[in-house]
Amino acid sequence: MNSPEPVQAELATFLALVLFMVISLGLGVVANMVGRVKTGFLKSYFLGNRSLGAFAVALTAAVMSGGTFMGFPSLVYKFGWVVGLWICSYMVIPVTVLGVLGKRIGQLARRTGAITLPDFFRERFESPLLGLITSLLVLFFLTSNLIAQFKAGGLILKLVLPQSVHQVIGTNEPPKSADEKIGAMAAASSDEPVAKPVETKKSTANTFRDRAYVLGLVIFSVTVIFYTAYGGFLAAIWTDVFQSLVMAVGVMILFPLAMNAAGGINAGTLAGIAQTGDDSFAFGPGASRNFHPISLALSFFVMWAISAMGQPSTIVRLMAFRDTKTLRWSIIYLTLYNLVIYVPLIFIFICARQILPNLTRTDEVMPRLVITLANPYVAGLILAAPFGAVMSTVSGWLLIISSGLVRDLYQRFVNPHASEKQIERASYMGTVFVGVLVCILALNPPEYLQLIVVFSSSGMAASFLAPAAYGAFWRRANGLGMIASMVTGAGVTLALYAVGMVWASDGYDSGIGAGGLFAPYYLLGYDPCVWGISLSFLAGAVVTLLTPAPREEHVERMFGLDTPLPGLAKA
């Protein structure tokens, strides 16, 4: 496959990455200027002054991550049509993720004055301990994820660094062909479990002794830390919107090209059946493997449409949207976005079977197809989109962590009397501090990190969804119940993943799902997210009912008509 196209696309991808970084830096500077106009530094810096517009909410709340954008095509190519069923709960996501809790979280965030997720739970349930546990869980999940994302960013940059740079810094690696680089880039940016073992093997080779990786990591870190620290929440949101739009444009360009090149979708289906030798390429549960039994199909409706409601990044966006009109429009935009992006993506990568037959490393199907079909510069831009997604994910998470440090640690414990100026300085420094720390850890990430990374989105949903839902709608819910709910949710999910991975390392394969070293234990055939979320709701309800009811006055403040805080009526 060493055609001339990869070489041209390599240069174009490098240019597109540089373009992405420059645009992000620019957005950071603009966001800083916009943020300065407003009053109240923390609210402006960490929540965009609660004034996010519909487009920003829609395109950042529940859109596929860069990793999924790379990993999903690989699954379609490998297992066939059933992967459409795997992703199709995106059809209801706008209403579940934005509609179910949106209004009430938006209202409660204003009513409690909460700026961070721990703030929100602490004030809603009058429980500092709940706030503390939220902080610790967020720190645990997001820091590990951040390290992994920084590593992905560093690896991608390393791969696209021009050969002259490699010579200057004196790397001892033999130069990779453009073709090899594309494969490695796909593996680096994919976050699908199937792709993980590939990445893990690679990770052992990428330690702090690898100068090109260190250089890539430093360039990535400096860029992201700078625009995030300087521009705050708005910078993170805007870069996210930008990369979502690039992905959308990419899909719309690819769709007609793929249909045309394959000679129709059915040609792709028949090619898939011929190549896998399995009629199930066109049906459930998938070609060559019991990939998606019906229990997992049900699980993935929970996995995408329900789990997404409990992610900290989602809840924070629900605390930040401008008004209910914005919320309604964001549901409409997200519905249309999902319809025109995900449905064609399925068709495109079924067609890929006809265009690029018999790929052995299926996680390369996305970059290879792009390079085969599109003009090199368009291809470069599409290939850079997942890198943009890594950047925007990182900046969003960095801010969630640093907001916790500034609000829940510095302001509440260290210096409650901090002036606006001191808080401002602490916020910039907090973001830079977290970024630098993660960068240092990413120089040589510990192996067990992968465990936390693969189970973290299920784990976060199982921790935070039930307290958020009870907080929004159940008057009787109390702090102790919510502590039980969080601990149970996180614990159950972690246990199921840990058991699955220990067994997988002994060579056990449940036969369902994508398989691999990081497969969880599917109790009764259902994904751990189903168990984690259900048991978290159950534990929350049981412990709440066994412990004293919350203060009636506080409940009224959360559920009744709006009133000022006690003793602050004059303010």
Added chain:
Amino acid sequence: MTTTQQPGAPEDPVYKNGLKDARFGMIFWAIATFFVCGCAYFLGYQRPGQKLTSADIQPIFGIPKWFFISVVVPWVVCSVVCVVYAGFIMTDDDLGRDHTDELEQEIREGADIHELS
């Protein structure tokens, strides 16, 4: 202004409408989940008593028939429902005054009255 609402006081409209949205969202999710998974299982899954071969693809616009009925059609229908719900049925509510400054003041004054629960 009093600091408490008496029981039986008028219900907060945001709570009431928020609950309506939540009910709608969850019922909508449940219907979609069971319709899509049910249809897919009966029309498009290899299972005991149903051995599907390439003759069963019966493509509609190139898409296998089972997939068209179980995924594509529901996706379009769901999208229409989402747009209609958000555009015409979901109400606009006043989310109320932002108490951020009051919480800041509370923290600043060290007036945090909550005890570790």
